[in-house]
Amino acid sequence: MPETVLSQVAECFRLMGEPARLRILNTLRDNRELTVTQLVELTGLGQANLSKHLQLLYAAAFVSRRREGLYVWYSIADQETIELCDLMCARLDREAEPSPQASPA
Amino acid sequence: MPETVLSQVAECFRLMGEPARLRILNTLRDNRELTVTQLVELTGLGQANLSKHLQLLYAAAFVSRRREGLYVWYSIADQETIELCDLMCARLDREAEPSPQASPA
């Protein structure tokens, strides 16, 4: 496995390893498509900060965007992005309760 | 989605978002179980550096370990960890060649 590929994969994971970006993705998941202003309201992030995160997510193709007049509508780019989140969440859940029959008196 | 959960998920992604750690996981994937010294040789990472990464991966339950005399044998903890890597790689591959029928003369 060449170093360049590893770095690319790592970069993708790193992008998802930020609470603010996960919040953006999660918000977009609940609301199919949102403008930046709507995302500012829903996530509570600052406008400049949010915009910067969106550029990163877009550059890595985690989100799509389309222009409509003054507004730019963002949405999650593909299903795999959601699957990655779900898979990681499943890991955490399983770790939280490793033995269902345990908890003795 | 509460902030605490988001941070936990982000932390997991962040841990995988480092070339050195992905190299460790990938090396462990090829060789079912390895000692720290073997990992030093195979990954080319420094011993202290490697040991630190291993502690992080172990704390997040990405790897398991067992003691055997002087040696500590490390291995990947579960299949989901591998699935996460594969899913992210698949994303990258698909992005690299978005339209198979393209490339016109």
Add this chain to the structure above:
DNA sequence: CGGCAATATAACTGGTCGGTAATGTGGTCG
């Protein structure tokens, strides 16, 4: 064209993290 709204970018800063060198710890063997 002038002003305004929505979004993007630039410059800056504090905090965090990866790599390394030095040291500590636990276990084995003679």
Add this chain to the structure above:
DNA sequence: CGACCACATTACCGACCAGTTATATTGCCG
């Protein structure tokens, strides 16, 4: 018990990054 080996931990430093403030760009409208 003392030297040695495998591994872990500490302390430190340079690089990178998230957040903020200020400013620039883009597109609409009157």
